[in-house]
Amino acid sequence: MPDTKPRDVQILPIATDTTVMRSRSWARLRFEIEYALAKGTTANSYLIQADKIALIDPPGETFTQIYLDALQQRIDVTAIDYVILGHVNPNRAATLKALLEIAPQITFVCSNPGAINLRGALENPDLPIMVMRGEETLDLGKGHNLQFIPTPNPRYADELCTYDPQTEILYTDKLFGAHICGDQVLDEGWEIINEDRRYYYDCLMAPHARQVETALEKLADFPARLYGTGHGPLVRYGLIELTKAYRQWSQQQTSADLTVALIYASAYGNTATLAQAIARGITKAGVAVESINCEFTEPEEIRAAVEKSAGFVMGSPTLGGHAPTPVQTALGIVLSTGTNNKLAGVFGSFGWSGEAVDLIESRLKDAGYRFGFDTIRVKFKPDDATLQLCEEAGTDFAQALKKAKKVRTQSVPATNVEQAVGRIVGSLCVLTAKQEDRASAMLASWVAQASFNPPGLTIAVAKERAVEPLTHSGNEFVLNILKEGSHIGLMKHFLKPFGPGEDRFAGVATEESTNGSPILADALAYLECKVQNRMESGDHWLVYATVEDGKVLNQDGVTAVHHRKSATHY
């Protein structure tokens, strides 16, 4: 997606007295970890003009001015009665302050934890706020008698959904969204955005699937015709399928046999971002995560989650030279469970001294815990490379747990089917990809030509591969086809275990392709590819890519082929 298209606010009436205002950022997105998709996003706000006027979810500060301009062209902003907030993001404070300056009579509507956050974010303890706990309604007139459904989760403890019985719109905040930017307001032809919705779920929802299940149960009581999402297209055509998919994806998480307790606190969001990237790395390897924000969780719940988990990861910011009290309490609970056979991990964001992370690490070390990854210390806000490291550390952690479990179950010889499927051969290749700060590579032999016009191929990428985030629709990579005779060295290099964030290309001769991905100098040929789409196929993604360019580097060589004995090996 080019970064050149200017931000704007797209406005469309969507139902009786109801208008959507979508603040569109076309550029690569940085505020949540869906950076791998880089398709921009929209911050969706809604305007209900009945006898009273309500505004739902004004956007963050990068949109304050153009959003207010767009609003002022349509309504008398001084007449707004209510501003309803699906969650309170400090980043929205600038827009809310600007609205209050024009319309000081505004009453805010949010959940109870939302009210605490809002008073802090707007630095005003006397702010007029209507707190919605689930029983109350807000009558805007003309049948818009709004109902509210708190749907708290560790990431957004203050999340609140809103239902309008007049229009049968359910405003779902973070639920059912997608980080994509485009002209399409609704989700007609929704199958093509399935991948984006799934990735959004995997990154943002999977780490608190239990709370998603609770939210789905609550929301089922409200007959919705349309989901007014916080991001991306509104959900109308795919509403039944997406709701069903959310149930199914959540059930997959909550019924997984290995779980990691991810225990953290975060005052300004940096440690939470690290937690999210680590969670993504764990869940993509097929191990479930139970996220626990210790600020909002009862000690008993923390104890129960640790006891039932195969491992735990603890994260904390350093504030005033210490870990915040809820983290210290949680650490005490973890240590008192006395289960030092569980795998542990530690991470945190800090500013200058970082005592909190050191404290957690040393207390766990003293108690005899083993660590699944080297402690991650990040100064202030993480960049893309750090998030990649976190994701890979999470995957390593999950794989260590899976390995430990496998060791306990006896290894069985390959079945007839496994042996027979193993006789399928493919050319031995190395997929290399680089996007801005992120680079990765993977040995691939499950490769096949898939089309001639345009030239295209498929590659099977295991879901937990480090390179996986670089193989979504629109991403570019290079497929290096190895040469028989000189393939062993490269094969060994790319098969060896890499630490989280480790440079895959150290000591390997490469050149840069036009799409920025490395070409291996010793390859037989290379293909510059662009991912068109991908299909979920069991434990792999089947990636279909078209070949945009390519060259044979060694005219006399032949393709290295990978012969195997079993389908379970590459």
Ligand SMILES: Cc1cc2nc3c(=O)[nH]c(=O)nc-3n(C[C@H](O)[C@H](O)[C@H](O)COP(=O)(O)O)c2cc1C
């Ligand atoms: C009031 C306050 C006190 C802080 N004290 C420390 C400190 O003693 N040592 C340190 O390394 N960083 C300190 N920091 C920096 C934070 O650790 C840093 O901003 C970190 O990114 C916060 O993580 P979070 O976004 O997850 O809350 C402090 C920050 C604030 C706002």
